[in-house]
Amino acid sequence: MPIPSGSADQGTLPLIGLDDELSALREDVNRLRAENARLLRLLELTPQQARPPGPVQTGVFDGQPGPAHAGSTPAAKVAFFASLFAARTDVYALRWEDARTGRGGWVPAVRGGWRKRVPAADRSTCR
Numbered sequence: 001m002p003i004p005s006g007s008a009d010q011g012t013l014p015l016i017g018l019d020d021e022l023s024a025l026r027e028d029v030n031r032l033r034a035e036n037a038r039l040l041r042l043l044e045l046t047p048q049q050a051r052p053p054g055p056v057q058t059g060v061f062d063g064q065p066g067p068a069h070a071g072s073t074p075a076a077k078v079a080f081f082a083s084l085f086a087a088r089t090d091v092y093a094l095r096w097e098d099a100r101t102g103r104g105g106w107v108p109a110v111r112g113g114w115r116k117r118v119p120a121a122d123r124s125t126c127r
Helices: 018-043 074-084
Strands: 094-099 104-108
Touching: none
Parallel strands: none
Antiparallel strands: 094 104
């Protein structure tokens, strides 16, 4: 089988069909932009609420946090918890418990407390 003119084996990329592919990609982009605009209207999001999240903040640890368990001293428990949030000195957690189910856990503290159906942009982190 002969090698077509402009093939990768001759040092150039084939250009056949690239115009059609570019047109199809532009149509896809336009279709996706229209779909995004429709979804933003349905969700009633402002442009600020819809923007992508910022970069993720990661912690720099000197070593892994030491073990902590129910019998650990309060100081060891606090040190363990602080090591988990070493990169964020401006955030602290609050304990929650559901008396009905017996479940519990920790949530970041926010001004005004956690409320259902309140966008995160409307809540400010404490401290």
